[in-house]
Amino acid sequence: MPELPEVETTRRGIRPALVGSRVEAFVVREPRLRWRIDRGLVRELAGRSVHDVRRRAKYLLVDLDGGSLILHLGMSGSLRVLDRATALLPHDHYDLVMDSGRCLRFNDPRRFGSLHWVAGDALSHPLLATLGPEPLAAGFDADYLVAKARRRKVAVKTFLMDQKIVVGVGNIYASEALFRAGVSPRRAAGRVGADRYAAIVKGIRAVLREAIRQGGTTLRDYVSADGTPGYFRQKLFVYERTGEPCRRCGRPIRQFVQGQRSTYYCPGCQT
């Protein structure tokens, strides 16, 4: 499911219920996620207090005494804050039970999500160490993208989804940002000029900010921490709108496959 706006929405939703509370128990029902959850965590986590809940790229970092949990939602994962006694649903794989009586419950039908524990600095974990810049932070600009794209032949849409280039942009928001920038997703990354990269940076920032404001995009599985869906789907210009008229020029939206992922674009607005 989740790209940056959905992960950020989840962070904002779960943070108030966790910070300042202590982990009473960590319960694993299905350890076979993307990587097997270490059973030693059941002992490791109990008794530790939560200091903060941060986001890096599409990862959530739950800072505890002496270390951090690194959570990923994969394609179909979601986190909810519930009363600890709430009845289980299929694919509820683990709970972080807090001493407040609330619990953080992870549901993930496809099990592409993950959970790691790092003692010490979470950002030095191998999964996070090589990530590119945050798109909403200073320093992510046209000059940066131009430099990174030099001599690169990959399509610009695939380039923008590379988490070493910029983090948080997945299949929905890559298509949406390129539509806003008026750039064809097929264009080679190294053949996109500085002016177009400036428009792409603007497009990425705008679409991510607007999506966060709407609580993210719900297509299938995603729900925020209180169980509500995201409402940005209604604001999408191209994603999953094949054959429907472009909201700007009226021509039918087209779909094709790039790097085994569907790309959506307007043949009139994007060149």
Add this chain to the structure above:
DNA sequence: ATGGGCACCTGGCTGC
């Protein structure tokens, strides 16, 4: 280094 393809997994939908 770069680009391309596969794998991991379940569920929902389509079409025969």
Add this chain to the structure above:
DNA sequence: TGCAGCCAGGTGCCCA
């Protein structure tokens, strides 16, 4: 109705 086939918000890894 049943079932095969296809598709889905991600990303690590292997190969050329």
